[in-house]
Amino acid sequence: MSNELVSVTIDGVLVQVPKGTTIIEAAKHAGVLIPHYCYHPSLPSPAVCRMCLVEVEKAPKLAPACVTAVAEGQVVHVDSPVAKEARKAVLEFLLINHPLDCPICDQSGECELQDFVFQEGRSGSRYGDYPKRYAPVEDFGRDILYVPNRCILCTRCVRFMDSVVGDPVLEVYERGDRAYIGIDTEQLLDHPWSGNVVDLCPVGSLLSKDFLHKARAWDLDKTASICPGCTQGCNMTIDTRDSVVVRLRPRPNLDVNRHFMCDTGRADYRWMNRGDRVEAPLRLEGGRLHACEWDTALARLAALVLAAEGSIVVLAGGRASCESIGWTLKLAGDTRRAAAMKVPLGAEAAIGNIPNLALRAERAANVEGARVLGMTASWTDAVAALRGAALAIVLDVELDDGDVNALNQVAQVVHFATVPEPRLQTVQLVLPVATMAEEQGVYVNCDRRAQRFLPARSAPGMARSAWWVASQGWARGGDNRSAPSTASEAFGALAPFAGLDYRDLGLTGRAIDVAVAGAVA
């Protein structure tokens, strides 16, 4: 694609797009969605569904918008009678063998066949009472079911596995209207990124076993978020039904994850729905933990920190936001003994043919965020530094026995907790905090891109964001200290992000090295 611009008129709207742009992409600039099935911006276009045929003035026949490049002065009609008639015909053709089992189909409500038929298809069928093609449901392995009856053979799944993943296990089998998507014998659809075929499928033909019959699409609330599973920072949507997280799906971000996310990230949401949460601040009194008001707890927090100044160790979990890490470090003070984030490690799994997109070995979302905020010690060093420390602040960490033993050697522990940790014996204060699914915040991914996530459900009981708890404790520890009142303020007050607020990040993030340089200038 060159820098040269060409002008095209699409449904009466004049737009200028780079030379080489396809009509279907140019139409987006004109505010026109050209209905399509096989086309997907992250896949090669085969132009097989014939849904995106548009009328181009002076062209002898309708042109597939997904593979036809715009030309200077071209006039395109998407809404013309001929183009509409062609789409109506394609929809009718697609429906003759489609079971219309929408009432029991998981895709119903977010089905592109449903949408476009509703938009401009025929109200009745001329197919009559011929039998429809039938083939039984296939288990493609791991999380994926294939329902051939619903398949419209757009081949997005085939092309994804072939050209994006580079593991071509799927192919169209048979010919004519007997065709179906088949999987190589003795093969499973078990690549670490194969789950994307479910999102790519425009109809309910490829289904996630995990999501099977869990919810109707129209019952779902959708929240923009960031996958906390690794340092890649895939943009995702959290789907909740009645405040219960039922599904994680990728959210397009061409700079980070294009349209995809890995199966590990996709499956890791059950912790968001845990019921055994700490719902009120607990303070140690008379050898037992007692629930108390936030004011009491925060005053106690400030007192504990003041008393232990210079001898504090901060241990954070990998899902802690920049705001929470930054304010907890501020609370602990510059003279702290050590601060570290616990980063579980796993095998790296690249998607295949997209550069710089992989399930990363560091299985924590905010490793870079912690680093730029000054949390630089290794976990081992920080745990070692617990020996002789006066106070340990634990920020929602999954602790192993070694961690617990070391913490139990420390005189006092303050636990910013989502769930109770009965193994900790010297806890003075348990402060209920929100999970990342329940708060706003920012993660910095491995490419130092700061990306926002939004709350998908409300925090239980009295739980608040960790940054709020820490900043309130900090404000109570000295005169003329004022805590931020919003998450955006809490973010902008941190040195690496000075001068930025959430609006600067948008919902697709921003590289912070650039932002920091800009702030300095």
Add this chain to the structure above:
Amino acid sequence: MGYPHPIHPRETPVLSQHFGQAAARTYTGWVERGGYQALRKAIGMAPDDIIAEVKASGLRGRGGAGFPTGLKWSFMPKDDGKPHYLCCNADESEPGTFKDREVMRWTPHALIEGCAIAQLAIRADVTYIYIRGEFTEPYHVMQRALAEAYAEGVLGANALGSGKRIDMVIHRGAGAYICGEETAMMNSIEGRRGNPRIKPPFPAVAGLFGQPTTINNVETLAAVPAIINRGAAWYAGLSLSSPKSTGTKLISVCGHVQRPGTYEITLGFPMKDLIYDLCGGMRPGRTLKAVIPGGSSVPIMTPDEVEACPTDYEGIVAHGSMLGSGGMIVMDDSTDLVYQIMRLARFYAHESCAQCTNCREGTAWTTRILERMLAGEGKQSDLDLLLDLSDQMTGKTICVLSDSCAAPVVSGIHKFRADFDACLSRVRPAVMAGV
């Protein structure tokens, strides 16, 4: 010649003059018949001169589309440093067409010679001869001839002692009709599913293995040695009607004629004479009802249209159909056109590659409607539905398979309405209880 019949005096045997002679299949036999003289001559010519000669001859693609061969060759880039390929389309799978089969069975060396000359003209590194899977005998004949050509030094690193390299590979199809479509054929040779590709890019820009490629039909290539031997002017002079249709054409005639076979005519030969004179006309007591002149993909002609139609590219178009591959299906008054059209539609439904929605679903639906009509369960409204479906199957897909399914349906309904009306008014056969 009207193989298996003797040469009819009104034929112009150029390609077919040695049909039926087993000796012509061998290298020695072929050389005795003047074989490989053209190749020797072509080796001494500049590639552009070969192309100019073929251009001047007026030779057009004999596979169906009728594109000028020399012009097609001239699209091949020059000195681009990339490997070039020639594909010989020997996937003759168009129903009613069996002319390439005869060329390969009887004169395999003519095809090899034609391929070699074309390869020199377009500066190709390798020729792939893609032979239809069902062509067992032609495959073996071709394979023997190719081995002989290599053994005799016609092909290989030092072709005919010229120091030039000419290589050929035979690739066998697996029985899919769609692999006769040139881009599907390239996919098939590459080892992919035989699905047609979107054009552009055209094969001359990015074809086989992504490199500049020319695809020619067997009959086209087999005609090239004669053009080189006897000159473009001679070939261009072989024309009985339109100056745009030159040379001879093999017409494979099947169906209700007395002498079905492969006939070689000068383009422009009256279609009526071809049927009644060369092929001996209808069976006794029968009259002509319909003709499919160029393989199953072209519109059906009525006897009135046949009456004054010259058999050439322009003439048949003017009379309501197309020359196509030259596979002529003749039907007499015993034929039920609805049944014949259903058989064609069923063929296309079976062979649709399943890529494009309109074709995949449209061909099958069309077949079902026609089958139901024939079972006595048709409705008047089915005719409008068929025409509407055909309209949406024409010009809407990557290749022309769905257009080919629509053509006989549309022409059938328009030209042979009486057959459809008779079918619709037929009383539904009584179903016996318990059967």
